[in-house]
Amino acid sequence: MPTNLSHPFALVFFLCIILGIGCWQKEYNHHQTHPFENDHSFHDHEGHDHSHDHSHDHNPEEHDFEEIVEELESKDRIIWQKPEKVLEMLGNLEGKTVADIGAGTGYFSFRMAHEAEKVIAVDIDPRFTKYIDSIKVQFPEVIQERIETRLADVDDPKINEGETDAIILVNTYSYIENRVKYFNNLKKSMNPGAKLLIVDYKKKRLPEGHGPPEEYRISADSVEHELEEAGYRLMETDDTTLDYQYIILVTNP
Numbered sequence: 001m002p003t004n005l006s007h008p009f010a011l012v013f014f015l016c017i018i019l020g021i022g023c024w025q026k027e028y029n030h031h032q033t034h035p036f037e038n039d040h041s042f043h044d045h046e047g048h049d050h051s052h053d054h055s056h057d058h059n060p061e062e063h064d065f066e067e068i069v070e071e072l073e074s075k076d077r078i079i080w081q082k083p084e085k086v087l088e089m090l091g092n093l094e095g096k097t098v099a100d101i102g103a104g105t106g107y108f109s110f111r112m113a114h115e116a117e118k119v120i121a122v123d124i125d126p127r128f129t130k131y132i133d134s135i136k137v138q139f140p141e142v143i144q145e146r147i148e149t150r151l152a153d154v155d156d157p158k159i160n161e162g163e164t165d166a167i168i169l170v171n172t173y174s175y176i177e178n179r180v181k182y183f184n185n186l187k188k189s190m191n192p193g194a195k196l197l198i199v200d201y202k203k204k205r206l207p208e209g210h211g212p213p214e215e216y217r218i219s220a221d222s223v224e225h226e227l228e229e230a231g232y233r234l235m236e237t238d239d240t241t242l243d244y245q246y247i248i249l250v251t252n253p
Contacts, residue, residue, distance in 0.1 A: 065127050072105045080210070081199075083111055085241055086170070089249050090195055096165035099189070101157050102172030106132040106147070110139070112168075113146040120164070121149045122157050155182060159189035168197040171211075174218045183230035190252040196232060198223055198248040202239070210244045220246040 077083075087108070090098075093116040100109045103121035105128060113119045121132050129149040136144050152158045155178070159167075167190065176182050183196075190196070201211030203219040211217060223246075224234055232250035239246045 069105055069131065072107060077107070080243060081170075081245065082242060083108060086197070086199055086247060087111060089236065089238070089247060090166050090168070090197055093166065097163060098166045098168065099157065099159050099164045101152070101167060101169045102175070103132065103149075104128050104171075106135060108168060108170055109147060110135070110143070113139075113143050116146065119147050120159060121147060122152045122159070123149075124152050124154055126151055157186065157189070159186070161188050162191055163189050164194055165191055166195045166197070168199070170199040171201070173198050173200045173223060174212065174216060179226050180230045183227060183232070187231055187252050192252060194252045195235070196227070196250045196252070198227075198250075199242075199245055201245050206244050220248060223248050 087093075093112060095117050097118040097120065098112050098116045099120040099122055100106075100112065101122045103109050103123050106121055109119050109121040109132065121129070123129055129151050132147065132149050136147050150158045154176075167186065173179070186196075200223070201217050203214060203217045205214070220237055220239060224237060227248070227250050228234060231253070233253050234248075234250050236249045237246065238248075241247060
């Protein structure tokens with residue numbers, strides 16, 4: 001119905017509607033971008049939308065989790081962590097089962113699922129396993145079928161005996177207690193010759209916002225020593241590819 005905007009009441013009413021729509025849009029627009037939206041090498045070019053809606057429910061704990069997700073999915077992570085370079089050290093994953101311990105938002109899990117036969121995304125925080133499950137349904141069915149989430153205990157990743165051909169831990173190693181025992185037990189889940197890849201922060205002065213405080217980090221030398229004590233064979237340590245982190249590759253003899 002036409003509105004006579006020359007009438008004062010009609011003009012005020014019309015402005016209230018416009019402002020109300022603007023406020024509603026601002027409140028509703030909590031759309032976070034999945035890393036593959038910015039990493040074109042992993043886009044699905046068949047029209048699937050890989051974004052994910054993190055609508056607020058005004059729960060402080062949920063709000064904190066969204067901030068964690070935003071940090072883990074930051075656009076600059078692909079620059080400083082170079083996930084493609086990291087995964088190159090594992091070699092060809094075709095036909096293999098890989099476990100991602102401390103998977104978080106699935107930053108590496110989803111990348112590996114484009115090649116591996118199966119990816120087990122392991123985390124001790126149920127919010128992350130639920131997050132990955134909510135993300136994967138937006139991928140092609142073949143990717144969905146390759147990713148399985150598992151909720152782990154702090155001392156047990158819940159991986160079956162002889163189940164994996166490779167395991168990665170990214171930004172996770174330093175948070176594990178009783179590491180020699182943990183990784184010795186982890187060998188049971190690995191087939192002979194299976195690889196274990198550790199990516200963690202260098203024990204030196206780093207720019208603010210990169211990694212935990214220095215006193216909570218573990219040097220590459222200490223990681224090598226602990227893994228050898230746990231029964232692994234050192235294959236390679238790369239301290240130069242990444243600015244803030246080292247990459248250590250060992251194998252289950």
